[in-house]
Amino acid sequence: MKPQAPTGRGATYRGRVGGRGNGAAGRWAVVGGAVAVLAALPSLVAALPASDAATSATDLRQQALGSADVAFSGYAQAAGGLSLPVGDQLTDVADLLSDRTTMRAWYRGADDWRVDVVTPTGETDVHADAGGTWTWDYVHATATRTGPTPLALPTAPDLLPSALGRRLLSEARDDELSRLGAERVAGREALGLRVVPAEEASSVARVDVWVDADSGVPLRVQVVADGAAEPALDTGFLSLELGTPSADVTAFAVPPGADVREGQDAQLLRAASRAGREARSRLPVALAGLDRRTIDGAPRSVGVYGRGITLLAVSPLPGRVAGPLRDALVVAPGAVLDDLGVRIAAGPLGLMLVDGPDGPVLLAGTVSLDALAAAATELTGGDS
Amino acid sequence: MIAVELRKLFRRPRTWVTIALLNGLPVLVAVLLAVTDLAPRPGEGPAFLSAVLTNGTLYPLAALAIVLPLFLPIAVALIAGDSVAGEAQAGTLRYLLARPAGRTRLLVAKLVSILVFVLVTVVVVAVVGYLVGRLLFDVQPLGGTSVSGTDLSSTEIAWRTLLAVGYVAVSMLGVAAFALFFSTLTDSPLAAMLGALGILVASSLLFTLDAASSFAPYLPTRYWLAFVDLFREPILWRDVVRGLALQGVYVVVLLGAAWANFTTKDISS
Known part of the structure; x- marks a missing residue:
């Protein structure tokens, strides 16, 4: 038989057209x-409400600080919105604060944990033990041993919400704290806690x-700079398993x-103490209204000032580091260049290179540009 | 009907020419690497490519990573785009449908033959990559190092490579489903293939754009590179599972659309 009707069902023209309309509408429906169901699923899951608890801000902070021995494994993402114009110096720190960092974490205790920074084609893993950390870099096939240092540059594990949250809450005073509502973070109920620095x-x-209601582990941390609408740093767990x-x-x-x-931090500290060895003047006990902190084992020439989340670090820089850094800072948008030196603000982070009497000095911290200028004036012995 | 479609697909010289061409690039890259001993700088170039100079058993993965972004989807879109539109263009579609099998079954048969093509293609790329890797590069008898820096035995590398092959094959299903759907919309196989590739290029581009990050998790190419996660220790299943689920959703939705369109379409050729 020669096939004629393409539908093969012998329907009349009218019937076929009518049937087609109904069948098509039903099928497309x-x-x-x-x-529609598949598209709505993610937003339905996200809309699951979180119930608030009557925990006070003070208790919640204590709960968070007491969670340092809660073991967990998790998957976290940190998004930084800071572009640090530091040129070729400190690129690791600059990348950390400007990019999206994806981390896997396994935490057994304060000196037994591992944080992997996962990239599409590799990873950088930090394994901590009692004697320091091993950093494994797959892309360069290097293993770096870093001993305990009193002062270290920030690395990815510092951005893990649990570690960062505890650190930022550690010195907060009760009058700086307030409660936010509750939110769902990593599928868990989290209670909000806000710190507004008094300095x-x-x-x-x-x-x-955002602190886990069950365990007290900080699940999400957002840092918002003065005058900004979006967080300069937003880090949170996407999944967490206690x-x-x-x-x-x-x-x-x-x-x-x-x-x-061997780790970089020890070398940097040695360089800083070498650069400061010739310094005649000692660092003052207070800068820009911030008191000096005592840090055991830190070189005499390196000082950290402030409290809680308002911190200012002062360190002499060797000339070979200071030169390129100055070049990078001077051309950065928003840089302020005057007799004191050059200073810039990247979100809440202020950076200043001061021409001190004993050579270049780097000021860095979560302080305003005015505070940096005041600190520089006090350091260089200017009239203030 | 499935057997008929499969026989038709694998009897065509074009199918095998496509697979052969697909293997050309990884083989060329391997020869160049072996001759010049110049691996890409670590962290650049396709995944695992800088690792193969010291361990040739990883070359199947490097070969997959080389063809994954473009060559493999082009091949899949070519075959899938041709599946229905090709019959329409050749004027054979009405004869196919004259058989009492029905349109839904024809669509399923076409889909199964595309799946088999995808699997055969990926496996051939991996096998050729393995042979080339063993021939041209050093082979570590004791296995190798995972991305996380732990030791992997040869058997572990073998089963993780098998998982990766399976995952890459599943990753291609989204492209295949797009091309099959477009293939039921048009009578031109070329238009169907280019439509699927257009979706692919758009998806790859949007994935790199921060402004599109709100819907990045739903882009068909979002989790393609997740096969690397199979070589972390412990294995990071998160993106792999999401990738599988996402491809599943694309296949279900597009196949549904293809079915809704094709079973009620006027066949004019």
């Missing part, structure tokens, strides 16, 4: 319904910490064929 010099408008991860996961053995190196 099924497809449309399925698409006038501070460049941070507020820090919001329970002690296996010791095999946090342990580290140097893989065959890997380069073994």
Whole structure:
């Protein structure tokens, strides 16, 4: 038989057209319904309400600080909106504060944990043990051993919400704290806690910490700079599982064929203390209204001032580091250049390179540009 | 009907020419690497490519990473875009539908033959990559190092490579579903293939754009590179699972649309 009717069902023309209309509408309705359900699923899950608890701000802070021995494994993302114009110096720190960092974490205790920074084609893992940290860099096949240092540059593990939240809450006073509502973070109920720093010099408008209602582990941290609408730093867990991860996961053995190196921080500190050795003047006990902190083991020439989330670090820089840094800072948008030196603000982070009497000095911290200028005046012995 | 479609697909010289061409690039890259000994700088170039100089057993992965962004989806879109529109263009579609099998079954048969093509293609790329890797590069008898710096035995590398092959094959299903849907919309196989590639290029571009991050998790290419996660220790299943689910959603939705369109379409050729 020669096929004539394409539908093969011998329908009349009128019947076919009518049937087609009904059948098509029904079929497309099924497809449309399925698409609508699938598209609505994520927002339905996200809309699951979180119930608030009557925990006071003071208690919630205590709960968060007491969570340092809560073991967990989790997956977190940190998004930084700070562009640090530091040129080729300190690129790791600059990337950390400007990019989206994806982390996997396994936490057994304060000196037994591992944080992996996951990139599409590799990863950088930090394994901590009692004697320091091992950093494994897959892309360069290097394992770096870093001993405990009194002062260290920020690294990815510092951006983990649990660590950052506890650090930012550690010195907050009760009058700086207030409660926010509750939110769902990583599928868990989290209670909000807001810190508004009391110091006038501070460049941070507020820090919001979302604390797990069950365990007290900080689940999400947002840092908002003065005058900004969007957080300069937003880090949060996307999934979190309480329970002690296996010791095999946090342990580290140097893989065959890997380069073994010594950590940068120790070298930087040595360079800073060398650069400050010739310094005649001692650092003052207070700068820009912020008191000096005592840090055991830190070189005499390096000072940290302030309290809580308002901190200012002062360090002499070797000339080979200071030169390129100055070049990078001077051309940065918004840079202020005057007799004191050059200073810029990147979100809540202020950076200043001061031409001190004993050589270049770097001021860096969560303080405003005015506070940086005041500190520089006091350092250089100007009239203030 | 499925057997008929499969026989038709694999009897065509074009199918095999496509697969052969697809293997050309990884083989060329391997030869160049082996001759010049110049691996891409670490962290640049396709995943695992800088690692193969020291361990040739990783070359199947590097080969997959080389063809994954463009060559593999083009091949899949070519075959899937041709599946219905090609029959329409050749004027054979009405004869196919004259059989009492029905349109839904024809669509399913076409889909299954595309799936088999995807799987065969990915497996051939991996096998050729393995042979090339063993021939041209050093092979570590004891296995290798995972992305996380732990030791992997040869058997572990083998089963993780198998998982990766499966994952890459599933990742191609979204492209195949787009091309199959477009193939039921038009009588031109070329238009169907280019439509699917257009979606692919748009998805890859939007993925790199921060402004599009709100819907980035739903882009069909979002989780393609997640096969690298299979070589972390412990394995990071999160993106792999999401990638599988996302491809599943695309296949269900687009296949539904293809079915809704095709079963009620006027066949004019």
